[in-house]
Amino acid sequence: MANRLVQGYRYLFFGHTGRSGKYLHRFVWIGCLAVCLPILLAGTVYYNLSMDRMKNEIMDESKSSLVLLKDRAERILQNIEKESLQLAADPTIHDLFANRITDNPTVWHKELLDKITVAKNATDFISEIYFYNDIDHIVVSNTYGTMDAEAYKYKEDVQLLMKEESLSSWTYLPVSQKEGYLTFARRLPITGSSSSKGIIAFQVETEIVSKFLQADTTIMSKGQELVFVNYQDSLLTNNHTTTNVNRLANLSALQTISESDNNIDSFYNVGLDGKKAHYSYVKSVFGRTYVAIVSEEMIASRLMWIRAFTMLTVLFLIALAVVITYFSTKRAYSPIEQLIKHSKTIGAGKIQSKENEFDYIRECIDYLSKETQHLGSYMEKIQPTLRERCLQQLLNGDYIRSETLIQDCHTYGLTINSNYVVMVVEVENVYKERRFLPGDKPIVAFAVTNVMQELMGKSSNLNGYVFPYQGKGIALLQWKNDTEQLKLYHRVIEFATSVRESLKNYLSFEASIGMGRCYSHIADVPVSYKEAELALQYRIYHDSDSILHIEDLENSKTGSAFRYPRELESTLIEALTKGELEEAEQSLTGFSKALNISQSYNFIHQSYYVLVSAIITSLEKQEGSILDILEHNLFGQLESKHTSQEITDWFVEVLFPLYKKLTEDYYNNVGQSVIRQVCKYIREHCTEDISLVLCAERMGISHSYLSRLFKKEMGINFLEFVVECRVEETKRLLLETDQSISEIAVIIGYSERNLTRVFQRLTRMTPGVFRSENRNG
8 A cells, every 4th residue: 555655656756758748747746836836926915915805894894983082072072061051151141250240149040050051951861960160159050950060969079160270171070080081171251351250060871971972982081071982891890880991091001092193193102001002193174083993803703704714715716726737737748849830830931840859949039039139239229328317417416526427428429518509398288278188297208209209310500419318308518619509599499499390280289498598518417407497487478478588588588576465465355255157267468477477486386385374274264164265275286387377277276266165165065054043033133232243252253254244145234134033023012012103102212203114114004003903904
């Protein structure tokens, strides 16, 4: 039995000793290795890629849940803060601190207790609300009613809150925390006093909040900062306890997050079990931090199936490959014969047939060698020459030592002492027309240089080199030192004109051409190149000129004084604010003309940046989000524009519509809600002294913004709406009471004469006629 196994092993890997099996089994062995190794390698790569992809998916899930956690928590906390502010601003509490309480204290306490109960029932997360003031040292609580502060269960917490300097804060208090409460306290009164005379506190059940947000969420307090931590780990109990808070507080990663200036980020650090964990966090604008922690062990457990699947797949493929390799190699046992048959098939008429197979193979190899040489020669022709690479390095300023430059000039046949002029050709608007993508710059530059090379070859007065560089076409023009400068200038202008016209006629390219000064040494070529690039910058106010010579441009500078057109900027922004884009476009045209008078590239370019900054500031004043504005990378877009026309088109086609869209989105989403609240307030308080400024302060917006928003949503201005509400209240009093018109006028806040005049203007009848007609009816 053992001998048979040994014989089978030798047969499989070494073959028969006879001639017929000499190569078969060796090829089987080599074929198995050749197939199995790539499978193993591919399996390893697939495993690593799958692991990385699944980790990224897990991280994305963590971040998505973190955003959901943040949205839910912010909604809860902001509702509680809003209820607290409304209760603190209630006239009942305000009258106490203003010493205007004339009723029996019991009545006042009952009224306050009713309002506290209403605020407590507004949400399920509030367990208790209590009010304390240091005037009579009384605590009013929805749970315990009215009682002396010394007998109150949370008197220690009250004493700590009275020492707090902040106007409002979320915190864990010693007594409340033991019962699982997180406290939001607000100092009283909210206005008109620098010292705290009382507090109103909302106790929130952290257990209920945690269950509502997400499982395994713990709420922590660090000073004035709240930290919500979602950590799925067996080391934490299922309930929101002090133990959980203390364990999480010891994590160094949470301290790192607290000290970080980033509002959103993710990183790896040590978890509760001492092993690596992934931390994702986001900070809200209200100073609250939300953290999601996923342990490496949890990630690994979710990825276990990938390991098993990859291993089984690799083993199956290896087994299948071995079987297929064995039978396919056995079938193709004679590789030389198969090769010769195939060679005769494809090489018929090209290679002479030989009786000797090895001579025939030699002929085939010689033929392939000759074809390889032909292919290499062709590749050398289409690739940049060494001379072009030398010139590109020269423009790039890579030659620091003149000895190296002179040596390369001798090597590549470049003349050292000769008249040199650099011409730079740049195609405009080709990406805007969507004929090419921004990544196609090398293709565009190659097409431009082909045209330039053909034109130079046709001219007997031109010598030099043409090559692409940084997405542009470069022409290094060369003449003898004894050539007149005026002739040089005219030849360069003539060549530039022919290049521009040829590009326009044959390729439909609009090109700008910049030219530097003439220099008599090759080491000065980089200077001429920089001057040509500088000449192209003058396009910012020379839109009508497509051929720009640095000497002509600098000689034409006026040198006169100029200033930033602030008035035109204000007119433009005012037009944008009103939504009048055509008027804004006209103001932009005037703005550009005012800048072009300076003939200063730096001044004009920076002035456009100042204009963009002013527009962004205006958007902020329109209540736009600075994050939404900066997300569009406006300054980066402006930086890519080079001519006055490109910049003007960008403002008109991109920035102005974006301004209008952002402002309209905000108006549509926020404006309607604000106006509904203002209208409700006016109807309920129309007999009081109501002003636009007062309503704007209540809504937390500027009075000018409220005025525009009110006119847009209601169709009438603020004052007209107040008058209509007062007239409606007058109608009600005329019909439902027997009060005289003079008494009703006092209630409404008008004199009898003014009331009659306003009433008659809106109803076409006097108050007396209205009462008599409608009561009789």
